[in-house]
Amino acid sequence: MIVNNENANTRLDHYLANNTEFSRSKITNLIKEGKILVNGKNVKTGYLIKENDIIEINYEEEELKAEPEKMDLDIVYEDNDVIVVNKANKVVVHPACGNKSGTLVNGLLYHSKNLSSINGEFRPGIVHRIDADTTGLLMIAKNDKAHKILADQLKEKTTHRVYYALVWGVINNETGTVDAPIGRDPKDRKKMAVTPDNSKEAITHFRVIERYKNATLIELKLETGRTHQIRVHMKYIGHPVVNDPVYSNKPLFDDSGQCLHAKELGFIHPTTNEFMKFDSELPECFIKIQNLLKNE
Numbered sequence: 001m002i003v004n005n006e007n008a009n010t011r012l013d014h015y016l017a018n019n020t021e022f023s024r025s026k027i028t029n030l031i032k033e034g035k036i037l038v039n040g041k042n043v044k045t046g047y048l049i050k051e052n053d054i055i056e057i058n059y060e061e062e063e064l065k066a067e068p069e070k071m072d073l074d075i076v077y078e079d080n081d082v083i084v085v086n087k088a089n090k091v092v093v094h095p096a097c098g099n100k101s102g103t104l105v106n107g108l109l110y111h112s113k114n115l116s117s118i119n120g121e122f123r124p125g126i127v128h129r130i131d132a133d134t135t136g137l138l139m140i141a142k143n144d145k146a147h148k149i150l151a152d153q154l155k156e157k158t159t160h161r162v163y164y165a166l167v168w169g170v171i172n173n174e175t176g177t178v179d180a181p182i183g184r185d186p187k188d189r190k191k192m193a194v195t196p197d198n199s200k201e202a203i204t205h206f207r208v209i210e211r212y213k214n215a216t217l218i219e220l221k222l223e224t225g226r227t228h229q230i231r232v233h234m235k236y237i238g239h240p241v242v243n244d245p246v247y248s249n250k251p252l253f254d255d256s257g258q259c260l261h262a263k264e265l266g267f268i269h270p271t272t273n274e275f276m277k278f279d280s281e282l283p284e285c286f287i288k289i290q291n292l293l294k295n296e
Helices: 012-019 024-032 104-111 144-155 229-236 284-294
Strands: 036-038 055-057 075-078 082-087 135-141 160-168 175-179 182-185 188-194 203-211 215-222 260-268 275-279
Touching (some): 012 024, 012 036, 012 055, 024 036, 160 284, 203 229, 215 229
Parallel strands (some): 135 260
Antiparallel strands (some): 036 055, 082 135, 160 215, 160 260, 182 188, 203 215
8 A cells, every 4th residue: 555645644553444444453453463564664553654655464364365256347448557347236346354255356356367456465456446335437457557647646636536426305506515524433433424533634516416305316526535425425414315324314215225326437548648538327226216206
């Protein structure tokens, strides 16, 4: 893992707790055991990471080994540098404790022998993530050069990312911006929240597409890419995402997860320098709930 400027001066254990699937206690133990290195050296738990620090996690429990698996992947585009995939519902992006198989990475390893290695053995090719119950477009790097260029575009906010979401309540304004910092929920470490403590800048722009009796279909664009950003921000302004089992207190329609879809993705190709833009249709699980709300 390579530290970017936004995370500089953060404690190593805090950074890893927010950016890996490991618990804080597990991270502490791994650091003490010398299994987490920074720039090839042992450091203390409270080490303040710096920009461009290289963090290496030497953790090889069998349950975390990513193995190729034959899967039906919706490949939207592929060449020698990148893959654009439309991730299906209920698919976890990469292996972690409790999810050693059936992830997008398992399918990608079967599909392609060439994936970038920057993010390590368990996240080959993964430049950015979306939640298991969020559907939509992801860019995958097939080599380290492409990975670095695409990651830099995310950091510099030059990528084009558009989400569609169904949210509870009728939003009266045509457009809006939520500028509120996000960090770990102090009451539940598995959740994120708008909080002043150990938080990072988070900015979400939205535009109303269609209004229903009790809900609104909106388009969202992200300036930042925090964990659960859209779900947390929409809850914060009183319009939680429909069917969200974590951040909404409204009844669920089914177990298909939140009505949130990464609909558009654009980036500058790492070799040709051509701007490429992709669009995707809303998934069936999203449309099913949308039609129910339309007909209320």
